[in-house]
Amino acid sequence: MKNEIKPATGKLGVLVVGLGGAVSSTFVIGTLAVRKGLSTPIGSITQLATIRLGKRIENNFPKIKDVVPLTDLNDLVFGGWDIFPEDVYEAACHAEVLNEKDINGVKDELKAIKPMPAAFDQNWVKRLHGTHVKQSTNRWELTEAIRKDIRDFKEANKCDRVVVIWAASTEIYLPMCEEHKSLATFEKAMKENREDIIAPSMCYAYASIAEGAPFIMGAPNLCLDIPAMWEFSAEKKVPIAGKDFKTGQTMMKTVLAPMLKTRMLGLDGWFSTNILGNRDGEVLDDPDSFKTKEVSKLSVIDTILQPELYPELYGNIYHKVRINYYPPRKDNKEGWDNIDIVGWMGYPMQLKVDFLCRDSILAAPLCLDLVLFSDLALRVGMYGIQEWLSFYLKSPMHDFEHIPEHDLFIQYTKLKNTLRKMIGEETIDYLD
Numbered sequence: 001m002k003n004e005i006k007p008a009t010g011k012l013g014v015l016v017v018g019l020g021g022a023v024s025s026t027f028v029i030g031t032l033a034v035r036k037g038l039s040t041p042i043g044s045i046t047q048l049a050t051i052r053l054g055k056r057i058e059n060n061f062p063k064i065k066d067v068v069p070l071t072d073l074n075d076l077v078f079g080g081w082d083i084f085p086e087d088v089y090e091a092a093c094h095a096e097v098l099n100e101k102d103i104n105g106v107k108d109e110l111k112a113i114k115p116m117p118a119a120f121d122q123n124w125v126k127r128l129h130g131t132h133v134k135q136s137t138n139r140w141e142l143t144e145a146i147r148k149d150i151r152d153f154k155e156a157n158k159c160d161r162v163v164v165i166w167a168a169s170t171e172i173y174l175p176m177c178e179e180h181k182s183l184a185t186f187e188k189a190m191k192e193n194r195e196d197i198i199a200p201s202m203c204y205a206y207a208s209i210a211e212g213a214p215f216i217m218g219a220p221n222l223c224l225d226i227p228a229m230w231e232f233s234a235e236k237k238v239p240i241a242g243k244d245f246k247t248g249q250t251m252m253k254t255v256l257a258p259m260l261k262t263r264m265l266g267l268d269g270w271f272s273t274n275i276l277g278n279r280d281g282e283v284l285d286d287p288d289s290f291k292t293k294e295v296s297k298l299s300v301i302d303t304i305l306q307p308e309l310y311p312e313l314y315g316n317i318y319h320k321v322r323i324n325y326y327p328p329r330k331d332n333k334e335g336w337d338n339i340d341i342v343g344w345m346g347y348p349m350q351l352k353v354d355f356l357c358r359d360s361i362l363a364a365p366l367c368l369d370l371v372l373f374s375d376l377a378l379r380v381g382m383y384g385i386q387e388w389l390s391f392y393l394k395s396p397m398h399d400f401e402h403i404p405e406h407d408l409f410i411q412y413t414k415l416k417n418t419l420r421k422m423i424g425e426e427t428i429d430y431l432d
């Protein structure tokens with residue numbers, strides 16, 4: 001069945017929470033550079049990937065962006081919030097991800113993108129001391145102020161639609177509690193200013209959904225991953241996606257673990273450690289923020305390997321994840337994996353991965369794709385958790401009935417089949 005897709009007319013406002021961060025500035029600069037013809041959108045499915053339409057024999061592989069009505073990069077308008085007042089040009093110079101030549105290519109545009117004051121509470125990100133923050137810490141007032149920001153931005157920039165993406169710091173670990181389980185109890189807790197269970201990120205998410213703007217959670221924060229938000233997004237008919245961008249080490253895991261399972265090879269242990277020296281690394285050096293990340297990173301292997309179905313292969317895995325803040329490396333993370341695998345008749349073998357990656361370079365194209373696809377989902381009339389976007393996320397959100405899908409290639413098939421369905425093409429099962 002073909003969906004009626006509202007056309008991508010007018011401007012799309014892209015509001016980034018954590019606008020001055022390494023990921024955000026790299027995302028904004030790269031997108032502006034691509035649309036000026038100064039760079040290539042490497043890593044972006046929306047900009048580069050093709051999609052097979054029809055039977056194999058038809059040999060028809062158009063680019064996704066040529067057959068799916070995505071918003072044109074020229075129609076994006078950037079804005080957002082940060083706890084520091086620097087414009088994106090200054091922020092990018094501080095982040096030291098991109099070199100001067102690349103930043104200067106779009107300097108004038110970057111100078112004009114200044115963050116709005118943030119909704120921030122230092123108890124939730126202990127290592128940061130923000131100066132550019134909204135005065136109130138009252139959760140309901142903060143939410144109202146963010147809603148006003150979204151409306152004002154939309155009006156000032158003559159935007160047709162807005163998408164909000166969280167690429168701000170990881171908050172401290174927050175387990176789901178009773179108040180998160182329904183919209184009524186959640187709103188009550190906000191109005192009672194329960195600062196202990198309503199994270200600032202939840203204020204952004206609630207505000208965004210209330211304003212009809214899709215919300216994407218790129219950090220492992222609980223935020224959207226609660227029944228109250230699922231209920232609200234269904235009520236307001238707004239798509240939501242999260243959580244935690246799937247970039248370096250976890251992307252490798254979601255490729256290697258399915259390989260082991262497909263070949264029925266066993267696993268004894270998986271030790272992952274990495275060093276990174278950017279601000280994200282500094283925030284994650286705080287045990288409470290690290291806990292949020294650790295939970296997100298640990299969930300992957302068990303869900304892929306299904307130890308309950310294969311106790312002889314995966315019944316006793318030792319899985320450890322470490323993140324070490326090491327300033328000299330800045331954004332250029334190095335991640336090591338030691339994987340102890342088991343073969344025929346129980347003979348042990350080892351796999352070693354040394355991934356010298358650049359965190360923000362891997363995350364930026366994901367931001368672009370998530371923004372464009374969430375906007376597409378809104379125009380298609382899809383709402384609630386967008387499971388088809390799990391491909392981009394380390395801890396794909398799911399309701400209580402469904403188990404998450406972590407396998408990168410199954411996720412990719414789901415993404416493409418969803419696109420095929422949207423444009424009235426046959427989904428593909430690879431039997432032809």
Ligand SMILES: NC(=O)c1ccc[n+]([C@@H]2O[C@H](COP(=O)([O-])OP(=O)(O)OC[C@H]3O[C@@H](n4cnc5c(N)ncnc54)[C@H](O)[C@@H]3O)[C@@H](O)[C@H]2O)c1
Binds near residue numbers: 022023168244279
């Ligand atoms: N780069 C990756 O590969 C990757 C992968 C998965 C998740 N992430 C997550 O993406 C996020 C951003 O990463 P980064 O390297 O850009 O970090 P960063 O520290 O450079 O940027 C985060 C920005 O958020 C701002 N901020 C913090 N709290 C805020 C609030 N309440 N409101 C508005 N702004 C706020 C900070 O001032 C900072 O500018 C982190 O949570 C990180 O864990 C990154």
